Amino acid sequence: MSVPYELRCRECKKTWANQPKAVCDFCFAPLEVVYDYDAIRKNLTREKIASREPDLWRYRELLPLPEGFSPQVRPGYTPLVYARKGGERIGSRSLFLKNDAVCFPTLSFKDRVVSVALAQARAFGFNTIGCSSTGNLANSVAAHAAKLGFDAWIFIPSDLEPAKILGTQVFGAKLVRIGGNYDQVNRLCSQIADEHNWGFVNVNLRPYYAEGSKTVGYEIAEQLGWRLPDNVVVPMAGGSLITKIRKAFDELVTLGLVEAKPVKFFGAQATGCSPISSAVKAGRAEIDPQKPKTIARSLAIGNPADGIYAAKAIRSSGGHAEDISDPEIVAAIRDLAETEGIFTETAGGVTYGVTRKLIEQGRIHPEELTVTCITGNGLKTTDVLADQFEYEEAISPRYVQFQEYLAAALARSGAEGAKLPAVVGAPEVPGMAQVASA
Ligand SMILES: *Cc1c(COP(=O)(O)O)cnc(C)c1O
Numbered sequence: 001m002s003v004p005y006e007l008r009c010r011e012c013k014k015t016w017a018n019q020p021k022a023v024c025d026f027c028f029a030p031l032e033v034v035y036d037y038d039a040i041r042k043n044l045t046r047e048k049i050a051s052r053e054p055d056l057w058r059y060r061e062l063l064p065l066p067e068g069f070s071p072q073v074r075p076g077y078t079p080l081v082y083a084r085k086g087g088e089r090i091g092s093r094s095l096f097l098k099n100d101a102v103c104f105p106t107l108s109f110k111d112r113v114v115s116v117a118l119a120q121a122r123a124f125g126f127n128t129i130g131c132s133s134t135g136n137l138a139n140s141v142a143a144h145a146a147k148l149g150f151d152a153w154i155f156i157p158s159d160l161e162p163a164k165i166l167g168t169q170v171f172g173a174k175l176v177r178i179g180g181n182y183d184q185v186n187r188l189c190s191q192i193a194d195e196h197n198w199g200f201v202n203v204n205l206r207p208y209y210a211e212g213s214k215t216v217g218y219e220i221a222e223q224l225g226w227r228l229p230d231n232v233v234v235p236m237a238g239g240s241l242i243t244k245i246r247k248a249f250d251e252l253v254t255l256g257l258v259e260a261k262p263v264k265f266f267g268a269q270a271t272g273c274s275p276i277s278s279a280v281k282a283g284r285a286e287i288d289p290q291k292p293k294t295i296a297r298s299l300a301i302g303n304p305a306d307g308i309y310a311a312k313a314i315r316s317s318g319g320h321a322e323d324i325s326d327p328e329i330v331a332a333i334r335d336l337a338e339t340e341g342i343f344t345e346t347a348g349g350v351t352y353g354v355t356r357k358l359i360e361q362g363r364i365h366p367e368e369l370t371v372t373c374i375t376g377n378g379l380k381t382t383d384v385l386a387d388q389f390e391y392e393e394a395i396s397p398r399y400v401q402f403q404e405y406l407a408a409a410l411a412r413s414g415a416e417g418a419k420l421p422a423v424v425g426a427p428e429v430p431g432m433a434q435v436a437s438a
């Protein structure tokens with residue numbers, strides 16, 4: 001290879017240099033970025049990575065960045081937390097949470113993909129950028145555009161959560177609400193990208209965008225002390241993230257940065273939009289598109305672009321896919337908040353709830369090191385919890401009033417508040433110091 005990286009067709013393997021292009025002209029298969037790994041192996045070490053700033057640019061050799069690129073936004077390197085109580089509640093003694101609910105700048109893992117896609121957008125000469133989005137991508141593209149000086153046009157299905165709409169508008173982006181579902185919005189964006197000279201991060205820039213997801217995988221390995229977990233549970237919308245975590249682990253093995261080890265990949269969806277998990281469960285290679293109907297709107301893609309690759313990655317790893325209902329998603333959000341102090345959006349409820357289901361099914365063993373990906377922040381989807389809690393009348397600011405209130409509250413809750421969950425020792429994990437300081 002004479003260049004550090006270039007686009008290549010996933011099926012016919014024809015190369016396409018570097019350009020805003022997502023699909024092969026010959027076989028219509030998606031393009032992906034491939035690298036000159038021999039060149040990278042020569043000068044990338046664990047120590048070199050560890051000496052860099054705690055953001056996703058610490059893996060810059062493994063990202064498609066134009067020469068002379070200098071980052072202005074610094075997403076990534078989110079905490080990997082050992083979930084003692086959260087694991088205990090669902091039957092795991094070795095559960096870790098990759099917490100992208102606190103990814104910067106817009107509190108979801110989408111900040112990773114947008115940062116990487118926009119490095120190329122500039123190099124390709126785009127002044128206007130855009131996306132079709134189920135919400136988080138909209139927030140991230142709008143924020144990045146503000147900081148980097150692009151005009152932004154964002155296209156969304158009209159039924160998105162209010163916080164995700166406001167969290168796009170606040171950055172000054174043009175927001176176009178479409179009376180249709182994500183798949184219809186996405187088709188429209190393909191047409192717009194063809195007609196205008198605009199860089200759509202998940203349409204004509206998609207191969208570059210998708211590479212940003214790999215950084216979740218690099219971080220998991222680094223934060224575990226440069227080793228791979230036994231299992232990863234990943235939420236699936238278009239199915240890109242799960243395939244890219246797999247690619248990241250494979251690359252680290254290729255480069256000699258971690259030891260090879262079988263990792264099982266588990267995909268998580270909401271039952272109301274489960275085209276990939278349905279295919280995996282039925283043992284079908286094809287993905288049947290669905291009409292989404294779920295509160296997990298960030299995952300509501302009925303016709304997933306990378307669905308067949310996601311299903312393939314899951315099956316060939318010996319993993320599985322599952323889905324849970326909307327009430328189960330809400331229960332999982334609450335369980336995670338109560339046990340780990342992490343407030344995730346619906347997509348995180350999906351992965352945590354599906355992790356529980358996979359443990360109950362015996363597909364994930366309690367002692368295996370399992371990483372569950374939390375990809376978004378609960379403050380963006382508070383609407384799904386609206387009927388979950390009482391909105392109490394205010395009491396007057398007097399101590400006697402509080403005494404009465406306390407007596408009534410104790411009478412209501414009975415003795416249940418006195419019971420604390422049993423303490424389980426943390427498993428031995430080399431490299432835990434890094435986890436704790438992350
Ligand atoms: C987009 C998104 C995903 C899934 O991404 P894909 O790569 O399309 O499968 C997961 N979680 C959240 C919160 C997202 O916004």
Ligand SMILES: [Zn+2]
Binds near residue numbers: 024
């Ligand atoms: Zn091809």
